[in-house]
Amino acid sequence: MVPDVDAALLVLERFLLRQRPGFADDHRLVAQARALSLAYTESRVIDDDAAASLAYLAHFGPRAVVAVSRALRALPQKSHVVVDVGAGSGASALAWLCAGARHVSLIERSGAALDLARKLLDGRSFSTTQAPAALAPPHLQGTLLSSVFTVGEWADDVDVRATLQRLAPAASDVVVVDAGDRPRARRLQSLRDELVKDANVVVYGPCGHRDPCPALVRERDWCHDRVEKRLTPSLARFAEHVGRDDERMSLSYLAWGHGTPFAASAVVVIGEPGREKGRVRVPVCGPAGLRFAQALKRDRAVHDVVAGLVRGARLPVPAGNRGDTWHVTDVSEIVESTNPRPECP
Numbered sequence: 001m002v003p004d005v006d007a008a009l010l011v012l013e014r015f016l017l018r019q020r021p022g023f024a025d026d027h028r029l030v031a032q033a034r035a036l037s038l039a040y041t042e043s044r045v046i047d048d049d050a051a052a053s054l055a056y057l058a059h060f061g062p063r064a065v066v067a068v069s070r071a072l073r074a075l076p077q078k079s080h081v082v083v084d085v086g087a088g089s090g091a092s093a094l095a096w097l098c099a100g101a102r103h104v105s106l107i108e109r110s111g112a113a114l115d116l117a118r119k120l121l122d123g124r125s126f127s128t129t130q131a132p133a134a135l136a137p138p139h140l141q142g143t144l145l146s147s148v149f150t151v152g153e154w155a156d157d158v159d160v161r162a163t164l165q166r167l168a169p170a171a172s173d174v175v176v177v178d179a180g181d182r183p184r185a186r187r188l189q190s191l192r193d194e195l196v197k198d199a200n201v202v203v204y205g206p207c208g209h210r211d212p213c214p215a216l217v218r219e220r221d222w223c224h225d226r227v228e229k230r231l232t233p234s235l236a237r238f239a240e241h242v243g244r245d246d247e248r249m250s251l252s253y254l255a256w257g258h259g260t261p262f263a264a265s266a267v268v269v270i271g272e273p274g275r276e277k278g279r280v281r282v283p284v285c286g287p288a289g290l291r292f293a294q295a296l297k298r299d300r301a302v303h304d305v306v307a308g309l310v311r312g313a314r315l316p317v318p319a320g321n322r323g324d325t326w327h328v329t330d331v332s333e334i335v336e337s338t339n340p341r342p343e344c345p
């Protein structure tokens with residue numbers, strides 16, 4: 001994990017402690033966060049001002065920070081000016097600023113959420129527009145268009161790509177982050193399948209190939225990422241009181257643009273390694289579909305590397321191996337590609 005995540009989490013924690021000393025053990029805040037969490041997971045109608053509370057920031061803020069840091073690893077270049085659509089109370093904007101953005105333009109329909117965002121981001125370079133995305137002024141300046149945990153609130157017939165790109169048509173990159181559940185993740189995967197048909201678009205991540213998404217073939221599948229991140233003490237205690245795992249977060253994301261493809265010829269680890277008798281298998285996805293990378297226990301060195309692979313790791317495409325199982329026999333076959341993007345200051 002890059003250091004900007006820790007910086008953003010610390011800023012968030014300090015802000016919450018200033019606004020509500022002892023917030024981590026505040027039972028009313030905890031109850032409010034629990035109710036919000038339930039509303040989001042059960043997809044009941046979400047109040048327009050749902051993100052406008054300290055309970056929202058304490059519960060969902062860390063998720064936004066961690067998710068942004070995961071998605072930005074897929075980007076081939078650093079973005080200086082970000083347009084953040086559905087900015088809520090500013091957690092995603094804070095993440096971009098801590099990751100090195102010089103300026104973030106927040107677009108948000110809730111005035112109350114923007115009031116809280118202004119307090120959170122005080123002293124940093126940002127601007128705000130209160131409007132639904134469809135009514136916000138188009139042609140905002142930005143090198144990156146971002147929408148974090150927002151498009152899942154949009155009706156199925158909303159054209160996500162067109163709605164976002166209308167706001168900043170000159171943006172070179174777009175990042176959409178959403179929850180890791182099946183409907184939201186599959187919506188991003190369907191969008192990805194549209195994008196790869198456009199020869200002018202490069203899909204940076206989560207995968208770099210241009211084949212149809214194999215996880216869309218069966219209705220029951222979906223592709224999501226799981227990020228492990230230890231929170232700061234108060235944020236972790238709050239998460240514990242609310243009843244959420246403070247270390248593992250599920251998310252789905254899609255990053256595309258017009259830059260150089262990053263490791264286009266990679267397969268991506270999409271699940272956890274499963275140890276079986278005499279072997280370890282890990283699901284990977286890439287050109288020509290889903291398969292398992294497998295190593296035998298007797299090949300100790302390879303076995304241990306495969307057993308240590310984490311979701312999201314990008315590996316070279318196996319040469320000449322098109323079956324369901326990719327028999328890995330040499331460590332050099334699975335040397336992970338690293339992102340060439342410079343780390344944020």
Ligand SMILES: C[S@@+](CC[C@H](N)C(=O)[O-])C[C@H]1O[C@@H](n2cnc3c(N)ncnc32)[C@H](O)[C@@H]1O
Pocket residue numbers: 048049050051060061064085086087088089090091092107108109110113131132133134147148149150153154
């Ligand atoms: C779940 S919150 C996410 C906030 C922030 N990005 C984060 O990750 O913490 C989604 C926000 O998007 C806003 N929103 C949803 N649809 C919108 C639209 N069409 N235009 C502007 N804001 C929108 C909601 O009001 C809400 O504050």
